[in-house]
Amino acid sequence: MHKYHLVHNPPRVSWLPAPSCAYASLSTAALRPPVAHAHRLHATASYQIEGAWNEGGRGLSIWDTFSKKLGGDTGEIACDHYYRYRDDVKLMASLGLKNYRLSVSWSRLQPDGRGALNPEGVAFYNDLINCLVEHGVEPMVTLYHWDLPAALHEDGERDGWLNEDIVQAYTDYARVCFELFGDRVKSWLTFNEPWCSCVLGYGTGEHAPGLKCEDGSKVYRAAHNTLLAHAHAVDLYRRHFQPQQGGAIGITLNSGWSEPLGDADPHVARSHAAAAHRSLMWSLGWFADPIWRGGDYPREMRERCGDKLPEFTEAEKKLISGSSDFLGLNHYASEFIQHNEAGDFVSGWGTVTKGGFFGDMAATSVSHPSWSRTDMGWNVVPWGFTELLLWCHRRYQPSGGIYVTENGCAVPEPTKELAVEDHFRVAYFTSYVAAMHEAIEKGADVRGYYAWSFLDNFEWQLGFSKRFGMVHVDYATQQRTPKASAKWFASLVAANELHIEVGARFTDAATTHVIADATLAQQLAA
Ligand code: PNW
Numbered sequence: 210m211h212k213y214h215l216v217h218n219p220p221r222v223s224w225l226p227a228p229s230c231a232y233a234s235l236s237t238a239a240l241r242p243p244v245a246h247a248h249r250l251h252a253t254a255s256y257q258i259e260g261a262w263n264e265g266g267r268g269l270s271i272w273d274t275f276s277k278k279l280g281g282d283t284g285e286i287a288c289d290h291y292y293r294y295r296d297d298v299k300l301m302a303s304l305g306l307k308n309y310r311l312s313v314s315w316s317r318l319q320p321d322g323r324g325a326l327n328p329e330g331v332a333f334y335n336d337l338i339n340c341l342v343e344h345g346v347e348p349m350v351t352l353y354h355w356d357l358p359a360a361l362h363e364d365g366e367r368d369g370w371l372n373e374d375i376v377q378a379y380t381d382y383a384r385v386c387f388e389l390f391g392d393r394v395k396s397w398l399t400f401n402e403p404w405c406s407c408v409l410g411y412g413t414g415e416h417a418p419g420l421k422c423e424d425g426s427k428v429y430r431a432a433h434n435t436l437l438a439h440a441h442a443v444d445l446y447r448r449h450f451q452p453q454q455g456g457a458i459g460i461t462l463n464s465g466w467s468e469p470l471g472d473a474d475p476h477v478a479r480s481h482a483a484a485a486h487r488s489l490m491w492s493l494g495w496f497a498d499p500i501w502r503g504g505d506y507p508r509e510m511r512e513r514c515g516d517k518l519p520e521f522t523e524a525e526k527k528l529i530s531g532s533s534d535f536l537g538l539n540h541y542a543s544e545f546i547q548h549n550e551a552g553d554f555v556s557g558w559g560t561v562t563k564g565g566f567f568g569d570m571a572a573t574s575v576s577h578p579s580w581s582r583t584d585m586g587w588n589v590v591p592w593g594f595t596e597l598l599l600w601c602h603r604r605y606q607p608s609g610g611i612y613v614t615e616n617g618c619a620v621p622e623p624t625k626e627l628a629v630e631d632h633f634r635v636a637y638f639t640s641y642v643a644a645m646h647e648a649i650e651k652g653a654d655v656r657g658y659y660a661w662s663f664l665d666n667f668e669w670q671l672g673f674s675k676r677f678g679m680v681h682v683d684y685a686t687q688q689r690t691p692k693a694s695a696k697w698f699a700s701l702v703a704a705n706e707l708h709i710e711v712g713a714r715f716t717d718a719a720t721t722h723v724i725a726d727a728t729l730a731q732q733l734a735a
Contacts, residue, residue: 250306250307250308250309250310250349250657250658250659250660251301251306251308251309251310251659251660251661251662251663251679251698252309252310252311252349252614252615252659252660252661252662252663253290253309253310253311253312253662253663253664253666254311254312254351254354254355254356254401254666255311255312255313255314255317255354255356256270256272256284256287256314256354256355256356256667257284257287257288257354257662257666257667257668257669258287258288258290258664258666258667259284259287259288259290259291259314259317260284260285260286260287260288260289260290260291260292261286261289261291261292262283262284262285262286263285264291265291265317265327265329265330265333266317266320266327266328266329266330267314267316267317267320267327267330268316268317268319268320268321268322268327268358268359268360269316269358269359269360270314270315270316270356270357270358270359270417271356271357271358271359271362271369271410271417271418272284272355272356272417272669273285273359274359274417274418275416275417275418275419276417276670276672278419279670281670281672282667282672282673282674283667283672284667286684287666287667288664288665288666288667288682288687289687290664291333293687294336294337294340295340296689297663297664297689298337298340298341298344298346299344300680300689300691301341301344301346301663302344302345302346304691304695304696304698304699304702305699305702305703306346306663306698306699306702307345307346307347307702308346308347308348308349308657308659309341309346309347309348309349309663310348310349310350310351310398310614310659311337311348311349311350311351312350312351312352312353312354312356312401313334313350313351313352313386314330314356315352315353315356315357315358315382316356316357316358316359316360317330317333317334318330318331318334318382318385318386319358319382319385320358320360321358321360322357322358322360322361322378322382323360323361323378323381323382326385331389334389334390335389335390338390338393338394339393342393347395347396348393348394348396349394349396349397349398349614349659350386350390350394350396350397350398351398351400351401351461352379352382352383352386352397352398352399352400352442353379353399353400353401353406354401355401355402355405355406355410355416355417355669356417357369357370357417357418361375361378362418364418368418368420369410369418369431370406370407370410370411370430370431370434370435371411371427371430371431371434372434373434373437375434375438376434376437376438376441377441379438379441379442380438380441380442380445383399383442383445383446384445384449387445387446387449387450387454388450391450391454391456392454394456395454395455395456395457396456396457397446397456397457397458397459398458398459398460398461398537398614399438399439399442399443399458399459399460400435400438400439400460400461401461401539401614402461402462402463402539403432403435403436403439403460403462403496404432404462404463404464404492404495404496405463406431406435407428407429407431407432407435408428408566409556409558410431411427411428411430411431412425412427412428412562412565412566413556413560413562415556415558415560415670416669416670422565422566423564423565424517424564424565425514425517425565425566425567425568425569426517428565428566429514429517429518429519429566430519432495432496433519433521436496436499436500436529437525437528437529439460439529439532439533440525440528440529440532441528442458443458443532443533444528444532446458457534457535457609458533458534459533459534459535459536459537459607459609459612460496460500460533460536460537461537461538461539461614461615462492462493462496462497462536462537462538462539463492463538463539463540463541463615464489464492464493464538464539464540464597465492465540465541465542465543465544465593465597466540466543466544466590466593466594466596466597466600467485467486467488467489467492467543467544467546467572467574468485468543468544468545468546468593468596469481469482469484469485469545469546469547470485470545470546470547470575477548480548481546481547481548483548484546484547484548484549484571484572484573485546485572486509487509487513487570487571487572488546488570488572488574489600490507490509490510490570491510491566491569491570491572493601494506494507494509494510494604495507495510497536497601497604497605499521499526499529499530500529500530500531500532500533501531501533501536501604501605501606501607502604502605503526503530504521504525504526504527504528504529504530505521505526506518510569513569513570513571514569517569533607533609534607534608534609535607535608535609535610535611535612535656536601536605536607536609536610536611536612537611537612537613537614538597538598538601538611538612538613538614539613539614539615539616539661540594540597540613540615540616541557541583541585541587541615541616541617541618542557542583542587542588542589542590542593543588543590543592543593543594543596543597544574544575544576544588545574545575545576545577546572546573546574546575547572547573547574547575548571548572549571549572549573550568550571551563551564551568552564552565552566552567552568552569552570552571552572552573553567553573554567554573555574557585557586557587558585558670558671559586576588583618583619583620583633583637584618584619584620584621584675584676585618585619585675587618587619589618589637589640591640591641591643591644592644593644594616594641594644594645594648595644595645595647595648595651598611598613598645598648598649598653598655599648599651599652599653601653602648602652602653602654602655606654607654609656610654610655610656611653611654611655611656612655612656612657612658612659613645613655613657613658613659614659615659615660615661615662616638616641616658616659616660616661617634617637617638617660617661617662617677618633618634618637618677619668619675619676619677620633620634620676621676622676622681625681625683625690628665628676628681628690628692629681629690629691629692629693630692630693631679631692631693631694632693634679634692634693634694635693635694635697638660638694638697638698638701639697639707639709642658642701642707643707643709645658646707660679660698661677662677662678662679663678663679663680664678664679664680664682664689665677665678665680665681665682666678666682678692679691679692679694679695679698680692680695
């Protein structure tokens with residue numbers, strides 16, 4: 210018999226988080242959970258909601274040029290949040306939201322990526338932050354959510370995150386943000402999901418700047434410079450700003466849960482288990498091990514990547530080690546993982562690749578046929594969230610705890626009438642918040658939860674075709690309409706308690722039952 214994850218399915222009638230646990234709320238493009246105060250929050254990102262791409266003195270970012278090149282939707286207008294932020298903040302406040310995660314557009318603040326500040330950009334973020342504070346909404350600010358100033362990227366060998374000069378440019382930009390906004394912003398994230406900006410931007414080419422790299426060396430180089438930039442910015446904040454401003458600073462990493470596929474042959478089962486571990490190393494450990502486990506990449510990466518994986522000096526290791534006050538975690542989905550030497554990989558956006566970064570990882574994913582899927586095709590597996598939170602807690606023990614900074618789902622919503630009845634999304638959130646609660650009960654130090662997302666928004670290379678919002682956006686009129694999930698979330702924030710009716714959430718009974726069947730496991734592996 211195969212032992213797969215067993216899904217815990219206790220009746221959950223009411224949900225009362227421990228007093229130490231805080232939840233975060235939604236931002237316009239995203240919904241993310243915070244942990245340390247008793248509220249839940251929403252999250253968003255600049256390029257996904259602001260629009261006003263060539264207004265207010267903003268410089269271009271690599272996402273302006275990349276989405277133009279793709280020829281589909283762009284973030285030129287997006288949710289027009291640049292002009293509508295007051296109404297958006299009012300809407301947040303009317304829903305009772307207490308926390309909001311947003312990102313700063315580097316090229317709105319520093320159009321050339323270095324040097325001169327854009328006074329209109331400074332005024333915009335000051336006004337937005339003041340407006341949030343006036344409405345009792347606490348901002349969490351991401352410094353980098355993928356929109357690198359185009360001036361820092363030229364098509365060539367050592368561009369953008371491939372060029373080590375970026376470390377100084379980023380640190381200078383971070384200093385500007387701490388100086389300008391640190392009196393009111395007490396929660397900082399240096400980077401959002403460096404896995405995405407490095408692997409998709411410099412490996413598969415699905416994200417800006419759209420570079421492809423066969424052997425994966427550029428992916429590792431981009432990540433190396435990202436980690437150094439992160440560590441320098443944190444060091445700067447801790448030495449020059451934290452003592453007076455008293456905020457916290459961390460990084461947000463994305464990871465699904467990787468569950469080993471079972472097999473009747475114990476040798477094969479062991480190889481799948483090793484592959485599932487590598488899968489977590491190549492997503493989370495790549496960044497989290499250097500920060501929480503002594504300043505260097507995971508051993509498995511050192512063994513398998515050879516000299517593609519750059520070295521840190523001893524001084525850099527010291528700088529990186531411990532460089533995060535808390536762990537920010539973005540989580541959406543789970544997969545079964547099996548050993549696969551070729552590194553066959555299908556990205557979360559459907560691109561098929563082989564080898565390189567994924568060949569080094571030598572693992573590939575399998576979905577269980579009984580799993581529900583979101584409009585992104587991502588598996589709905591609440592128990593995977595419980596497992597991932599517990600795994601992060603055990604492996605990293607971040608002293609400031611774990612903040613879930615994104616969790617959510619896209620739902621097909623062809624009309625506003627259908628969108629406002631988003632019961633699938635309510636069931637998703639119900640299931641995932643319950644799964645998080647289970648992890649907390651089992652000891653995971655989760656202090657906040659931000660949902661993704663507050664508003665429907667520009668979903669990167671998929672444009673406006675995917676809707677993640679709790680608030681519907683009619684892009685023709687820019688009208689906002691709260692969906693059922695927004696009301697559900699508002700009541701969750703108000704009570705900090707979740708009542709789950711029987712049948713109101715996804716359960717995994719079928720998964721447990723079917724995957725325990727040896728024949729099916731073999732079929733999945735084939
Ligand atoms: C996040 N995965 O990216 C981003 O931070 C958001 O900007 C984005 O809108 C949101 O998720 C929805 O896509 C992800 O591999 C990257 O499963 C990768 C994954 C999920 C989300």
